[in-house]
Amino acid sequence: MSEPPQPVLVYDRVAANRRATRRLLALFTVLILPFVAGLIPLLTPVIYFGVLQPALGEVAFRRIQSTVEGNFLVFAATATLALLVVLVGGIAVGWFELGQATRHVLRFTRARPISREDAPELWRAVENLSIAAGLPTPKVYVIESREPNAFAVGLDPEHAAVVVTRGLLGLLDPRGLYGVIAHELSHIGNQDSRLNTVLAAVLAVLQLPLALLTRLRLARNPLVIKGCLFLSGLMAVMAAIAVLSILAQIVVALLVFSGEVRDFLAGITRGNVLGYFLIGMMLFYGPLVMGSPFYVLFGAQRCGRRVGAAVSRQPEFLADADAILLTRDPEGLALALVKVGAASSTTLNLPRAAAHLFLVEPLLPEAGWWDRGVPSHPPLEERVAVLARMGSGVSPEALHVAQVAGVTFRLEAPRAGGMEGDRSQPPGEKPAAPPDRIWEARSPSEPATPLLPSAGVVSYIRVGERPAVLYEQPDSASAIQARLATGTLLALRGVVGDFLWVETSKRVAGYLLRSTPVSWESD
Amino acid sequence: MRAADLIIGLVLTLLVAVVLAGVATYNRLVRSRNRVREAWSGIDVQLRRRASLIPNLVESVRGYAAHERGVFEEVARARGALQQAGGATAAANANNALSQALGHLFAVVENYPTLRASENFTALQRDLSDVEEKIAFARQFYNRNVLDYNTRMETFPGVLVASNLGFSAAEFFATGDEGRAEVAVNLAPAQAPRPRPADAPPSTPPPA
Numbered sequence: 001m002s003e004p005p006q007p008v009l010v011y012d013r014v015a016a017n018r019r020a021t022r023r024l025l026a027l028f029t030v031l032i033l034p035f036v037a038g039l040i041p042l043l044t045p046v047i048y049f050g051v052l053q054p055a056l057g058e059v060a061f062r063r064i065q066s067t068v069e070g071n072f073l074v075f076a077a078t079a080t081l082a083l084l085v086v087l088v089g090g091i092a093v094g095w096f097e098l099g100q101a102t103r104h105v106l107r108f109t110r111a112r113p114i115s116r117e118d119a120p121e122l123w124r125a126v127e128n129l130s131i132a133a134g135l136p137t138p139k140v141y142v143i144e145s146r147e148p149n150a151f152a153v154g155l156d157p158e159h160a161a162v163v164v165t166r167g168l169l170g171l172l173d174p175r176g177l178y179g180v181i182a183h184e185l186s187h188i189g190n191q192d193s194r195l196n197t198v199l200a201a202v203l204a205v206l207q208l209p210l211a212l213l214t215r216l217r218l219a220r221n222p223l224v225i226k227g228c229l230f231l232s233g234l235m236a237v238m239a240a241i242a243v244l245s246i247l248a249q250i251v252v253a254l255l256v257f258s259g260e261v262r263d264f265l266a267g268i269t270r271g272n273v274l275g276y277f278l279i280g281m282m283l284f285y286g287p288l289v290m291g292s293p294f295y296v297l298f299g300a301q302r303c304g305r306r307v308g309a310a311v312s313r314q315p316e317f318l319a320d321a322d323a324i325l326l327t328r329d330p331e332g333l334a335l336a337l338v339k340v341g342a343a344s345s346t347t348l349n350l351p352r353a354a355a356h357l358f359l360v361e362p363l364l365p366e367a368g369w370w371d372r373g374v375p376s377h378p379p380l381e382e383r384v385a386v387l388a389r390m391g392s393g394v395s396p397e398a399l400h401v402a403q404v405a406g407v408t409f410r411l412e413a414p415r416a417g418g419m420e421g422d423r424s425q426p427p428g429e430k431p432a433a434p435p436d437r438i439w440e441a442r443s444p445s446e447p448a449t450p451l452l453p454s455a456g457v458v459s460y461i462r463v464g465e466r467p468a469v470l471y472e473q474p475d476s477a478s479a480i481q482a483r484l485a486t487g488t489l490l491a492l493r494g495v496v497g498d499f500l501w502v503e504t505s506k507r508v509a510g511y512l513l514r515s516t517p518v519s520w521e522s523d
Numbered sequence: 524m525r526a527a528d529l530i531i532g533l534v535l536t537l538l539v540a541v542v543l544a545g546v547a548t549y550n551r552l553v554r555s556r557n558r559v560r561e562a563w564s565g566i567d568v569q570l571r572r573r574a575s576l577i578p579n580l581v582e583s584v585r586g587y588a589a590h591e592r593g594v595f596e597e598v599a600r601a602r603g604a605l606q607q608a609g610g611a612t613a614a615a616n617a618n619n620a621l622s623q624a625l626g627h628l629f630a631v632v633e634n635y636p637t638l639r640a641s642e643n644f645t646a647l648q649r650d651l652s653d654v655e656e657k658i659a660f661a662r663q664f665y666n667r668n669v670l671d672y673n674t675r676m677e678t679f680p681g682v683l684v685a686s687n688l689g690f691s692a693a694e695f696f697a698t699g700d701e702g703r704a705e706v707a708v709n710l711a712p713a714q715a716p717r718p719r720p721a722d723a724p725p726s727t728p729p730p731a
Binding site: 124131132133134 | 561562565569653656657660661663664667668
C-alpha cells in the first residue's frame, strides 16, 4: 500500500473484469475436455465386449474382425458409441445438476430461509439495495454458523438467493452489512452467481466418480476402495512411463534407424494405411486408457477446482466495484472485508466445491497444497487497497480498529457447543489442523511488513489448550522463536494475514498462527 | 460487369447498411427509454407508499396537538401536491416539500414526549424512514438509467436518430439540499429513529 493512491474509475474496472472473466471461462472449458476424453477409453472395453460382441454374435463378430477393414470398422463403431454415451450422459447429468444446482448449493451449505422478523436489518439491506440495483428482491437465507461469511446463488436474478452466516450478522454494523450485501447483489446482477453456481455444479459432477467409488454400497469395503485407488495410481504411473518410452523410441528411431524409418514411412504410403492407423491409435490410446482412471478419479476435480478458483477470482474485484456503485461507500465495504478476514477461522463445515462462492475465501482445514496454490479469491489486502483507491482512502486507524474487532469476535467465539453449521469439535478430539497457508510475500527478499507497524498493544490473550509456536515472521516456514506453553500471557499487537502479531512478557515479538486456540484476557 | 453496375451495387449496400445501423440505434434508444420508465415506476411505488403513510401519521399527532392546524394543513397540501405531481422534477420538488412539511410536523412532536414514545407513532416513524430510504435507493437506480439514456441520446449515432424521431432527454430525480444530506452521503441505515447524518464525511459524488 506504499504506492501513491491512484483513483480507479469504477467503470474501467467493470469492463476490464468482464474481459478477464471471459478469458478464464474459455480456459475452464479446455481443461474439462480431458475429463470427457478420459471417459471414452474407459468405456471402450465395456462397449466392445459388453455391447458389440453380444449384439453381433460370436461368429459374425469374429468374421468381421478377420479383415483389417472390419477390425477398423469395429474399432470406429466402439469409439463412436463410447463418445455418444459420454456426450449424452454428460449432457443428462449436467442438465440435471444445473436444474438442481441452486437447491444443492443451499443444501450442502446448510442454508435456511429466514423471516423478516428474525433479521430485519438484513432484510432491509437486501430490499433497499436490490431496489438500487434494479434487481428483483432475492430470497434471504442464513447459515447457523459463527464464521462470518456470505454468498449469492442462483442461475438468474429472478431465482437468486443471498446467504449470510449468523456470524456475519453479529460481526458487522449496518454500514458493513450494506457493503457486503451490495457485493453479493452485484454478483447476482453481473450473473457471476450464475457462473459460480454452474461452477459448483460442474465441480460436484467432477467429484462424482470418486464419490461414487467411496460411497457405493458395493464398494463399502475400505480394502476394495483402497485397492481401486492404488490400482488407478499405478496405472497412471505406468501410462506416464509408456508415454515416455514411446517418445524415447521415436527419438531413438529417428536418430539411429533413420533409414528404417524412411522405409517404414514409404511402406505406409504404399501399403495398408488402415493397419498403421490402427497401430497409431493403439499407441495413443494405450497410455490414455491406462491413465484415465486416475485422471477421472483425481486429476479432473483437482484441475477443475484450480481453474474454478482462478475463474472466480476476477469477479470479486468486479463485484466490489459494483457494490461501491450501489452504496458509494468504499470504506464501509473495505472495513467489513478486513473485519471478516480477521474473524475467519476454520470452523465452517463446507465441501470444497463451494469455496469459490463466498465473500471471503473460507479457510478449509482439509485444503491440500494443491488447493492452497490458487486461492479462489484475491488477497484481502489487495481488495482493500483497490477499494481505498476508489474512495478517499481508508485510514490506518480505522483498518486497525476493524482488525481488532474481527479478532475479538473470533476469540470470543464459544469454543464448546458451536452452531449447527460449524464443524463439531468434541472435547478431547484433535482440533482441526491449522491452516498453514503461506503468507503471500511480495518477493522473497522483502520481509512481509505488518499492516500497522506503529500500533500499540491491542489487548492481551492467553495460549489455549495446546502449546503454540511463535514464529519470527508471519510465515509458518520461518524460524521458530519460542514454544509457548498453555496459559502463557501474550500482548496482542495486531493481525498480519493469517497470523497474530504478539509479544511475550519477555519482550519477544513474533507471530502466532491465527488458528491457534487462544483465550481472550479481559484485563 | 460494367462499372455502373458496380457503383449501383456499392451504393445499395451502403444504403442498406445505413438503414440497418439506424434501426439498431433507434432500438437501443427505445430500450434505454423503457428502462428509464421502469426505473421511474420503482420510485413512483415508493412515493405512493410514502403518501399513503401520511394520513395515519397526521391523525396520531392530531390526537395530541389538535391546535397545530397550520402544520397539518401544510402536510396535507404537500401530500396532495405529491400525488398530483407528474414528471420527475415535479415529483422530486413535491417530495422535498413534503419532507420539509414533515420536518415541521416532527418539530411539533418534539413537544409531546408521550406521543414520541407511543408504539403506534414509533412504528409509523419507522415505516416512514424505511420508505424514505427506499426512495433514495430507487432514485439512485433511476438516475443511473437516466444518465445512460441521456448520454446515449446526446452522443454520436444516437443524436442523429433522437432529434428526428422525437426522443427527449429524461429528467433526473433531484433531491433538495436537506434530502441530499440524508441521501447522497453514507447509505448505511441507522437505527430508527435514525439520526440525520448531516455532518457525514463527503464521499464520491454521484455521477448524476
